[in-house]
Amino acid sequence: MQNIITTVSLGAALAALGIETASAVTSEQIFPPHLNGAETKGVYVRKGTLGATFANILALDKLLASDGQGPEIMAIMKDQRELSRSIQALDLFELQPIESWLQDRSRQGKVLVAVMTLKDCPELMTDRVRRLLEEQMSSGHPIVQAEMQKVLGIS
Amino acid sequence: MKKSVLVISLFIGASGNIMAVTPEQILADGKDTFAKKGVTIRKGSVAALIMNVQLLNVELKAHESSDKVEGAIKDLREAIPALEAIDVMNVFQVSDWFESEERPGNVMVGVLFLQQFPQYLTQPIRERLRHISVKAHSRVKAEIATLI
Numbered sequence: 082m083q084n085i086i087t088t089v090s091l092g093a094a095l096a097a098l099g100i101e102t103a104s105a106v107t108s109e110q111i112f113p114p115h116l117n118g119a120e121t122k123g124v125y126v127r128k129g130t131l132g133a134t135f136a137n138i139l140a141l142d143k144l145l146a147s148d149g150q151g152p153e154i155m156a157i158m159k160d161q162r163e164l165s166r167s168i169q170a171l172d173l174f175e176l177q178p179i180e181s182w183l184q185d186r187s188r189q190g191k192v193l194v195a196v197m198t199l200k201d202c203p204e205l206m207t208d209r210v211r212r213l214l215e216e217q218m219s220s221g222h223p224i225v226q227a228e229m230q231k232v233l234g235i236s
Numbered sequence: 237m238k239k240s241v242l243v244i245s246l247f248i249g250a251s252g253n254i255m256a257v258t259p260e261q262i263l264a265d266g267k268d269t270f271a272k273k274g275v276t277i278r279k280g281s282v283a284a285l286i287m288n289v290q291l292l293n294v295e296l297k298a299h300e301s302s303d304k305v306e307g308a309i310k311d312l313r314e315a316i317p318a319l320e321a322i323d324v325m326n327v328f329q330v331s332d333w334f335e336s337e338e339r340p341g342n343v344m345v346g347v348l349f350l351q352q353f354p355q356y357l358t359q360p361i362r363e364r365l366r367h368i369s370v371k372a373h374s375r376v377k378a379e380i381a382t383l384i
Contacts, residue, residue: 105307106287108280108315117265128279129259135282135323136257144254153254160256172286176342177328181335191327 124170134168134194137161141190145222154224161194165201174198179205183213189222196228206232275321285319285345288312292341296373305375312345316352325349330356334364340376343368347379357383 112119118127137157144154168174174182174195182195196214199205211233218229263270269278288308295305319325333346347365350357362384369380 105291105304105311106284107311108278108284111280111283111287112268114268115266117263126283127259129262131282132262132277132322133257133259135327136262138327139323140254140257157254157256160258164259171283172290175290176286177332177335181332 122170124166126167126170130164130167131171131173134161134164134173138188138190138194141193142188143190145189145193145225151224158193158197158224162197162201165198169198169202169205174205180209180213183210183217186217186221189225192217192221193225193228196225196232200228200232273321275317277318277322281315281318282322282324284311285315285324289339289341289345292344293339294341296340296344296375301375308341309344309348309375309379313348313351316349320349320353325353325356330358331361331364334361334368337368337371340373343372343376344379347376347383351379351383354383 112128116128118125120126137160140157141154141161144150144157179195179199182191185191199210199214214229214233218226218233218235220226221229263279267279269276271277288311291308292305295302295308299305330346330350333342333349336342350361365380365384369377372380
């Protein structure tokens, strides 16, 4: 029951973006008190999803820039992969286009999260995104390269 | 105090390893807020940011100004300390917000951020803002003028 109420609230907030009577959106409209998540675009999104994603991006940036341990990186990737559909449903790539994420090559954690999301959300794939992946596929961290190859169907 | 300790412990495990972070670790069931860098962050803060940016990207192209534009700017201004604390401004660099003049909502967030964190206002960003300001919506122009 709680989730149904939240879904209605989030739906209203999303609808607010496209109609003349739209108003500003507050975090209270998205997640009313004591509710743990909401459904948007057919995906159940838990609170804390974007905060966790940002923490994981920064952790991956750090690990991939150094000789980070494979198991640590894999553990973060496993948890982050489960959030892919949610961050796409929340329009994270409306804040900055996924092409810009892929071009931020000094930030391999940010690139990796974008590539993992592409794998689970093929609707984000465009000709330009595909070209960027092809250009970058043979440079960068080996783990990122491997994920790019998976998205492109090479491995 | 307890909440601050919890959040710090999320990122570095007992062995010193960098750990994965899950939404449940950020906000346990039943919790509406958590604290980081001395700031209380409410659930839904980043999702609200995204929606308000989208709203401004549409509205600041189509209309002179409106109550909903002012409401979104007010909400964004109030949210800046929480967004900074949750690392939005580390995932996206300051200059990223000014990447496209076609996204006045993004520009607005960057300007509102710099008003509260002027130490990140560099000379190249100042020049970029002057350039953006020439053709910007009057509301964006006003906030840039306040900043620089």
